[in-house]
Amino acid sequence: MVRNLDLPRSITDSVSVTDPDIIAHYCRDWTGRVVGSTDLLLRPRNHAELVELVRHVGAHKERILVQGGNTSLAGGSVPLNNEILLSTERLTTIKVDPASMTASVGAGVKLADLQSEIARHGLAFGVDIASRGSATLGGMTATNAGGIHVLRYGPMADNIVDLSYVFGDGSTKEPREALLKDATGPSMARLLVGSEGIFGIITSVTLRLLAQPQSRLVAITPLQSLEEGISIGTKLRGDVAAISAIEFLGPEAVQLAPSNPPWAISPGGALLIEVLSEALTFADQLDKLGLDREWVIADDPKRVTDLWSWREEIPGWIARVGKPLKLDLSVPINGLPNLYQLAQMTAKEAGVQCYCFGHLGDGNLHVNLVGEDRSLERVSRSIYQHVVDLAGAISAEHGIGTLKKQELSIVQSAAERRQLTRLIDIFNPGRVINPNVMMDY
Incomplete structure (x- = not known):
C-alpha cells in the first residue's frame, strides 16, 4: 500500500484498492467536467469496518472523500486533493418491515434496487429521481435529494425515520430497529441530512414507505410559454388532489431528442404531469377546469414509462452536445419565467448554449450550460446573482x-458561515471527512 494506516490484514486485504486502473473509474464525475485522483480506495463491507477506517484515518492525520453512486453534479464525490477515497458501494443490506412500513438500507443501496425490493411487499418510496439506477440512498440523504415527487411527498428529509453514522471524530451511532416516534432530545442524525458529508458519513438509513399507488397516469401538453405552464399547474394543484409531479421540458432541450415527440412541437416547450388516478377521472377533471386542450395521456405502465422518458432522458441528450455545467436553481414558482428568460438571454450573449428543464411544481429549474469554461463561469455567476435577487x-x-463553494457566500451570511464552521469543528475536527466540500478547509 502507498499509505500505511496500520489496519488489521483482515480488513486491508478485502477493502483496500491501490490499482490505478480501478481507482481511475471512481475519480471522474458523471458530467466528465470534474476529474480527480487518489492512490487509495477503501470499500468497507459494513458499519463496523467503516467506523474503524474513519478512526484510523483520523489517527494518521489523513483525510477521506466519501463517494456513493458518484452521481454528484456539483463536484462533491471526486477526490481533488489526493484524499483517500471511501466508497459506500458495498453497504447494500435491505431490511423491509411491512408492519411499520419502513425499510432500513445500507448507504450504498441504489434507489432502483430499493424500489424493486419493496415492490414485492406492495410498498413504494416517495422520493424518485432519474438517476435511480446509480444514485445511492446514502448520497441522496447527504444531499437531501428531491426529484420528481417533491410536491407530493417532499425531499429525502421528509421521508427519513433514522440514520446510523460515524462523525469525523470517530463517535458513532449504531444501526437499530426502526422507531417511528422518538422524542428523547434533538436528533443528531438530522444534522447529517443535506450536510454533504462535512460532519460525518451515513452508513445506513431507515426510510418511511407508503402503499403502492393503485393507478398512475402521465399526461403531456405543449406550451406557448412557461407562464402558461405555471397557470395550468396552479389549476391542477388546486383541484386535482392526486397530482404527484409537474415537470417542465424546455423547447431547446426537446429539440435535442433523436425523434419527434408525440405532441405538437411548441415554442414554450411542454408540461408533463403525473396523477395517481384513472384516465377517465382525470379527463373529467380537465373538462371541469377548462383545460380541454391537446394532451397526450398514458395510463398503462409501458406507455407511462415511455412518456416519462421524454423528461428523464434530457440530461443524456445534453451530454451528447458537450460537457455541461449544471446549475440546480430554486426560486418562487412565479419567478421561474423571469429566471428562464434571463438564463437564455445571458447565455446567448456570451455564445453559450443553454438547455433548461425542471420541476415546475416546486420551482426547481435545471439550467445546463455548454461552452468555453471562461464564458461558463461568467454566465453562471450572473445567473446565480439573479437567483439571489429573486x-x-x-x-x-x-x-x-x-x-459552488464560492457562490455560497452570496446566499449565506458571515454569521451563518461561522456557525457552520463551529459545528464542523465539533463533529469533524480537522476536517477528516470531505475536507474540501461546501467550505474550504
Missing part, C-alpha cells in the same frame, strides 16, 4: 459540492 437558492437538490 429570493431563491443556488442549489435546490444537488448540493454545493466543490463547484
Whole structure:
C-alpha cells in the first residue's frame, strides 16, 4: 500500500484498492467536467469496518472523500486533493418491515434496487429521481435529494425515520430497529441530512414507505410559454388532489431528442404531469377546469414509462452536445419565467448554449450550460446573482459540492458561515471527512 494506516490484514486485504486502473473509474464525475485522483480506495463491507477506517484515518492525520453512486453534479464525490477515497458501494443490506412500513438500507443501496425490493411487499418510496439506477440512498440523504415527487411527498428529509453514522471524530451511532416516534432530545442524525458529508458519513438509513399507488397516469401538453405552464399547474394543484409531479421540458432541450415527440412541437416547450388516478377521472377533471386542450395521456405502465422518458432522458441528450455545467436553481414558482428568460438571454450573449428543464411544481429549474469554461463561469455567476435577487437558492437538490463553494457566500451570511464552521469543528475536527466540500478547509 502507498499509505500505511496500520489496519488489521483482515480488513486491508478485502477493502483496500491501490490499482490505478480501478481507482481511475471512481475519480471522474458523471458530467466528465470534474476529474480527480487518489492512490487509495477503501470499500468497507459494513458499519463496523467503516467506523474503524474513519478512526484510523483520523489517527494518521489523513483525510477521506466519501463517494456513493458518484452521481454528484456539483463536484462533491471526486477526490481533488489526493484524499483517500471511501466508497459506500458495498453497504447494500435491505431490511423491509411491512408492519411499520419502513425499510432500513445500507448507504450504498441504489434507489432502483430499493424500489424493486419493496415492490414485492406492495410498498413504494416517495422520493424518485432519474438517476435511480446509480444514485445511492446514502448520497441522496447527504444531499437531501428531491426529484420528481417533491410536491407530493417532499425531499429525502421528509421521508427519513433514522440514520446510523460515524462523525469525523470517530463517535458513532449504531444501526437499530426502526422507531417511528422518538422524542428523547434533538436528533443528531438530522444534522447529517443535506450536510454533504462535512460532519460525518451515513452508513445506513431507515426510510418511511407508503402503499403502492393503485393507478398512475402521465399526461403531456405543449406550451406557448412557461407562464402558461405555471397557470395550468396552479389549476391542477388546486383541484386535482392526486397530482404527484409537474415537470417542465424546455423547447431547446426537446429539440435535442433523436425523434419527434408525440405532441405538437411548441415554442414554450411542454408540461408533463403525473396523477395517481384513472384516465377517465382525470379527463373529467380537465373538462371541469377548462383545460380541454391537446394532451397526450398514458395510463398503462409501458406507455407511462415511455412518456416519462421524454423528461428523464434530457440530461443524456445534453451530454451528447458537450460537457455541461449544471446549475440546480430554486426560486418562487412565479419567478421561474423571469429566471428562464434571463438564463437564455445571458447565455446567448456570451455564445453559450443553454438547455433548461425542471420541476415546475416546486420551482426547481435545471439550467445546463455548454461552452468555453471562461464564458461558463461568467454566465453562471450572473445567473446565480439573479437567483439571489429573486429570493431563491443556488442549489435546490444537488448540493454545493466543490463547484459552488464560492457562490455560497452570496446566499449565506458571515454569521451563518461561522456557525457552520463551529459545528464542523465539533463533529469533524480537522476536517477528516470531505475536507474540501461546501467550505474550504
